[in-house]
Amino acid sequence: MKDNTPRIDHVVLWVRDPLAAADFYEKAVGMAPLRVTDFAAGTAPFPSVRLNEETIFDLLPLAMAERMTMVPGAAGSAGHPVNHVCLSLPADGFEALRDRLEERSVPVSDFTYDSYGARGPAKRSFYFRDPDGNVLEARHYE
Structure with missing residues (x-):
């Protein structure tokens, strides 16, 4: 039987310093870091941390807010957690x-x-x- 239950794929959090945020979520919360090295090298736009096998938190730099144009008003979501x-x-x-x-x-x-x-x-x-x-x-x- 096919499971059609929605699941959370990812949560996006606005952060000032993505590397510091990734460090917090890894060391304090116990989440596994993803793409941190790639972000630090400039080859990924943001790092993430894994909550479980199905869900990650993306740690977007506040500086990216002005580029959030996929939905009208999305750029204004920065700073409004x-x-x-x-x-x-x-x-x-x-x-x-x-x-x-x-x-x-x-x-x-x-x-x-x-x-x-x-x-x-x-x-x-x-x-x-x-x-x-x-x-x-x-x-x-x-």
Whole structure:
């Protein structure tokens, strides 16, 4: 049977310094870097980081905003991040992420409990910001 369920392919985040952002997402969040060396060499327009086998975050330099002409007004989206992106992790990955963030002195919120998400109420969640001010939530279910 063919699965026609939509999935998230990528999320685009505006960042001031793509290399610093890639370093944050790799070392603090635990995502695998993609095309970082190519970006640094000038052969890729931006680096990315892999969330899972199906989804990546593209780290677009704010300087590219003026070239976003595929949709009217798209250039104006720079500096207007989405409310937040939520990462779902198993309990041990959730704890490891919080530990890495705290080791790097990244401010994290208090825990929230039983907040509703894609899989129902999450056991625990917390929020943090990346260096560019994008807000992320981390959660785990039972």
